[in-house]
Amino acid sequence: MAAGVAAWLPFARAAAIGWMPVANLPMPVAPTNKNKHQDELIILNVSGRRFQTWRNTLDRYPDTLLGSSEKEFFFNEETREYFFDRDPDLFRSILNFYRTGKLHYPRYECISAYDEELAFFGIIPEIISDCCYEEYKDRKRENIERLMDDLEDNKDSKLPNMTFRETMWRAFENPHTSTMALVFYYVTGFFIAISVITNVVETVPCGSMPNQRDIPCGERYTEAFFCMDTACVMIFTVEYLMRLFAAPSRYRFMRSVMSIIDVVAILPYYIGLVMTNNEDVSGAFVTLRVFRVFRIFKFSRHSQGLRILGYTLKSCASELGFLLFSLTMAIIIFATVMFYAEKGSSSSKFTSIPASFWYTIVTMTTLGYGDMVPKTIAGKIFGSICSLSGVLVIALPVPVIVSNFSRIYHQNQRADKRRAQKVQKARLARMRISKSGSSNAFVHSKRNGLNQSLELTLPYYKMKLSPQGSLEEDQQLKKTTSLLESQHHHLLHCLEKTTNHEFVDERLYEQGYLQTALQNFPSQSPSLSSEEGITGTCCSRRTKKNMQPLSATHTHTHNLQELSALHIQCGEQQPLNTSRSSLNLMSDESGSLNCKSSGLVTTAIISIPTPPSNNSRASPDAPPPPNPDAPPLPNPGTDVVKISAL
Amino acid sequence: MSGCARRCKHGLVKFALSVSKLVTGTLIKDRVDDDLELSVVCHRPEGLEQLEAQTNFNKKELQVLYRGFKNECPSGVVNEETFKQIYSQFFPHGDASTYAHYLFNAFDSSHSGSIKFEDFVTALSILLRGTTTEKLEWTFNLYDINKDGYITKEEMTDIVKAIYDMMGRFTYPAMKTDTPKQHVDAFFQKMDKNRDGVVTLDEFIFSCQEDENIMRSLQLFENVI
Numbered sequence: 001m002a003a004g005v006a007a008w009l010p011f012a013r014a015a016a017i018g019w020m021p022v023a024n025l026p027m028p029v030a031p032t033n034k035n036k037h038q039d040e041l042i043i044l045n046v047s048g049r050r051f052q053t054w055r056n057t058l059d060r061y062p063d064t065l066l067g068s069s070e071k072e073f074f075f076n077e078e079t080r081e082y083f084f085d086r087d088p089d090l091f092r093s094i095l096n097f098y099r100t101g102k103l104h105y106p107r108y109e110c111i112s113a114y115d116e117e118l119a120f121f122g123i124i125p126e127i128i129s130d131c132c133y134e135e136y137k138d139r140k141r142e143n144i145e146r147l148m149d150d151l152e153d154n155k156d157s158k159l160p161n162m163t164f165r166e167t168m169w170r171a172f173e174n175p176h177t178s179t180m181a182l183v184f185y186y187v188t189g190f191f192i193a194i195s196v197i198t199n200v201v202e203t204v205p206c207g208s209m210p211n212q213r214d215i216p217c218g219e220r221y222t223e224a225f226f227c228m229d230t231a232c233v234m235i236f237t238v239e240y241l242m243r244l245f246a247a248p249s250r251y252r253f254m255r256s257v258m259s260i261i262d263v264v265a266i267l268p269y270y271i272g273l274v275m276t277n278n279e280d281v282s283g284a285f286v287t288l289r290v291f292r293v294f295r296i297f298k299f300s301r302h303s304q305g306l307r308i309l310g311y312t313l314k315s316c317a318s319e320l321g322f323l324l325f326s327l328t329m330a331i332i333i334f335a336t337v338m339f340y341a342e343k344g345s346s347s348s349k350f351t352s353i354p355a356s357f358w359y360t361i362v363t364m365t366t367l368g369y370g371d372m373v374p375k376t377i378a379g380k381i382f383g384s385i386c387s388l389s390g391v392l393v394i395a396l397p398v399p400v401i402v403s404n405f406s407r408i409y410h411q412n413q414r415a416d417k418r419r420a421q422k423v424q425k426a427r428l429a430r431m432r433i434s435k436s437g438s439s440n441a442f443v444h445s446k447r448n449g450l451n452q453s454l455e456l457t458l459p460y461y462k463m464k465l466s467p468q469g470s471l472e473e474d475q476q477l478k479k480t481t482s483l484l485e486s487q488h489h490h491l492l493h494c495l496e497k498t499t500n501h502e503f504v505d506e507r508l509y510e511q512g513y514l515q516t517a518l519q520n521f522p523s524q525s526p527s528l529s530s531e532e533g534i535t536g537t538c539c540s541r542r543t544k545k546n547m548q549p550l551s552a553t554h555t556h557t558h559n560l561q562e563l564s565a566l567h568i569q570c571g572e573q574q575p576l577n578t579s580r581s582s583l584n585l586m587s588d589e590s591g592s593l594n595c596k597s598s599g600l601v602t603t604a605i606i607s608i609p610t611p612p613s614n615n616s617r618a619s620p621d622a623p624p625p626p627n628p629d630a631p632p633l634p635n636p637g638t639d640v641v642k643i644s645a646l
Numbered sequence: 647m648s649g650c651a652r653r654c655k656h657g658l659v660k661f662a663l664s665v666s667k668l669v670t671g672t673l674i675k676d677r678v679d680d681d682l683e684l685s686v687v688c689h690r691p692e693g694l695e696q697l698e699a700q701t702n703f704n705k706k707e708l709q710v711l712y713r714g715f716k717n718e719c720p721s722g723v724v725n726e727e728t729f730k731q732i733y734s735q736f737f738p739h740g741d742a743s744t745y746a747h748y749l750f751n752a753f754d755s756s757h758s759g760s761i762k763f764e765d766f767v768t769a770l771s772i773l774l775r776g777t778t779t780e781k782l783e784w785t786f787n788l789y790d791i792n793k794d795g796y797i798t799k800e801e802m803t804d805i806v807k808a809i810y811d812m813m814g815r816f817t818y819p820a821m822k823t824d825t826p827k828q829h830v831d832a833f834f835q836k837m838d839k840n841r842d843g844v845v846t847l848d849e850f851i852f853s854c855q856e857d858e859n860i861m862r863s864l865q866l867f868e869n870v871i
Contacts, residue, residue, distance in 0.1 A: 007714025014773040
């Protein structure tokens with residue numbers, strides 16, 4: 001029950017009067033407010049700032065510090081107030097939680113300070129209301145990530161007992177762990193740079209021989225360039241082989257992007273070595289040299305930013321795909337239009353639709369080389385529409401990509417969506433547990449036999465119980481429920497009485513019905529259990545009599561079902577002997593009960609109707625005969641109580 | 647010619663309107679919603695002395711009641727939705743909305759669709775501090791769904807079904823489909839003295855006064871506040 005509506009409990013209880021005429025069973029006694037103090041103001045002094053509230057407000061959440069008796073530890077006798085040596089600003093949110101039932105997270109507060117306050121006052125953070133929950137979770141996640149990063153930075157102390165291979169791998173992955181690694185890191189970086197520059201300079205026209213045209217440097221200083229290339233490739237090969245050796249999982253290493261780039265970077269050289277200077281293949285060979293430019297990608301091992309760029313492009317694949325698709329569509333449309341518009345004019349460069357593609361692309365990206373221009377009026381109009389729409393189509397997906405990059409760059413991209421789902425599931429699970437805790441609280445308190453001591457129409461029983469039972473009852477009351485809870489439980493108990501059914505745990509409900517098939521019972525008399533279940537009042541007696549002959553046979557299986565359900569549940573509850581004994585106190589069998597007998601006793605009790613004023617046996621076909629284990633069956637004076645469903 | 651010009655102007659105006667709607671979007675609609683929001687009812691109850699005279703509560707009790715009432719319904723009235731929500735929170739196992747609906751109609755004596763604090767407190771005064779006859783009258787009024795002075799079997803079945811709905815699914819013994827009906831039959835057998843198929847107020851009061859259980863349970867909630 002959300003304690004925010006605790007103030008309406010009196011109303012709900014008053015409305016229960018509407019059930020009274022319909023109920024067949026007597027109602028349980030209402031819990032009394034023993035210390036019937038008028039609702040009083042209590043003063044909470046938090047580091048000098050005084051907060052005042054009604055005592056009832058705090059009692060709404062009995063499982064927190066302020067709602068339970070734990071606050072008595074902080075009671076100051078001289079000043080008659082509760083003193084807490086905590087932050088008064090944060091206390092505001094906590095007190096508002098009691099007042100309104102909603103916990104808010106103030107944005108300007110530090111997340112760990114807030115968490116500490118919540119933990120101190122016994123409030124779980126999952127009940128932060130939805131308006132502030134996302135903010136809270138984001139801040140918390142950021143904090144954790146930052147802490148983890150700090151941890152990782154400190155984790156680089158060398159662990160003992162690392163094999164040579166592991167040391168090498170760590171050296172490759174984190175260059176700043178040792179001097180050797182750092183040296184290696186810089187040397188490879190240097191050689192990558194050398195190699196790239198070499199490739200570039202190779203094609204620059206060097207100074208020429210006087211009677212020849214300019215030749216590129218590569219052809220002039222062939223040996224020098226060849227030596228440089230060889231050196232670089234050797235370094236790269238050695239590096240690749242060393243990484244391959246050190247990798248913990250060679251297969252995974254070989255599949256990774258970086259290693260593929262490495263391979264592609266050095267392969268052309270070896271292919272070139274192998275191939276001869278054949279004319280046919282030299283064309284292909286030249287193409288292969290293009291792949292040498294992939295060496296520049298090796299720099300991404302050295303630069304975090306490059307890696308993030310790669311991640312971004314990968315994660316924005318859908319936006320990029322959309323961009324490409326929309327561009328393609330637009331290009332085709334406009335190219336077609338331009339082609340047909342320019343068809344008429346002579347000497348037009350728009351010879352075919354594919355030829356118009358070039359114009360469209362250049363126009364849409366606002367490059368405008370001017371090598372192809374429309375000459376007709378229609379062509380010019382469509383050309384201008386083309387360039388306007390080009391701006392739109394390209395400008396739209398780009399900001400998304402940009403924001404993605406910035407987000408990833410700032411947050412060190414993780415699989416955000418997957419984690420959010422897991423977190424959401426965990427949060428819901430925790431909230432469900434705490435909510436079901438309150439709805440199960442009633443069933444649990446029944447299990448503890450609390451409610452049964454509050455039976456209404458049992459003066460004799462109460463007299464008998466009072467010497468020994470009341471002590472237990474008082475202890476249990478003190479231990480478990482607050483007044484609010486006991487009143488709420490009383491209300492639910494009245495509902496049970498009205499409808500003649502009981503609340504059970506979902507678990508038990510299913511168990512009871514799953515195992516019916518497995519159990520056999522010695523057949524009790526068909527009259528044993530009632531037609532529907534527990535009926536036992538004077539009023540239903542008449543109906544029971546009427547319906548007995550009719551439903552004798554078909555309720556037989558029903559009885560078995562219910563009996564076996566009872567038996568099963570009884571069997572499971574054996575350890576709770578003390579509560580059982582208190583339950584069955586009145587059937588003259590105190591102390592440890594044999595489970596079977598208690599099970600049977602309960603069934604017997606079920607069918608005996610109650611009020612002592614009525615004549616003794618409910619109906620002539622009442623149960624005692626099949627019940628050999630419980631000889632001193634309740635005589636009319638002792639009535640029964642309700643049977644716990646457990 | 648003039649007709650053509652008129653049509654042109656008309657078309658132009660429509661075009662201008664659609665362009666302006668394109669530009670302003672749904673801003674106009676939002677403004678209308680804002681106006682609606684402001685016209686929400688806000689009600690203040692009569693004075694404390696008047697309520698004290700009209701009901702059986704003293705000032706302190708009225709204060710406590712009003713604080714709780716105002717906390718959940720800051721606007722001063724409860725509408726049916728809120729009522730159902732509040733009531734359902736006390737019965738998490740099952741579905742309390744049907745019974746809450748009948749309760750709402752019983753509380754809302756003026757049939758205005760919302761419960762003000764006066765209605766609330768008047769009903770509570772009867773239920774908690776009234777005489778037995780008054781309580782039974784109120785209960786009769788609750789059961790009599792169409793307020794015609796008779797409780798028919800159908801009305802009673804509806805009420806009983808609503809009560810059983812509050813129990814939810816996981817009960818022991820399991821709920822059967824004709825449990826409410828049997829319950830209603832038992833009830834009618836007890837209440838309907840002249841066997842005419844309906845229960846009148848007098849029959850109801852008379853039968854309830856005969857039954858000790860009911861009399862005793864009516865006194866159950868005396869000390870609720």
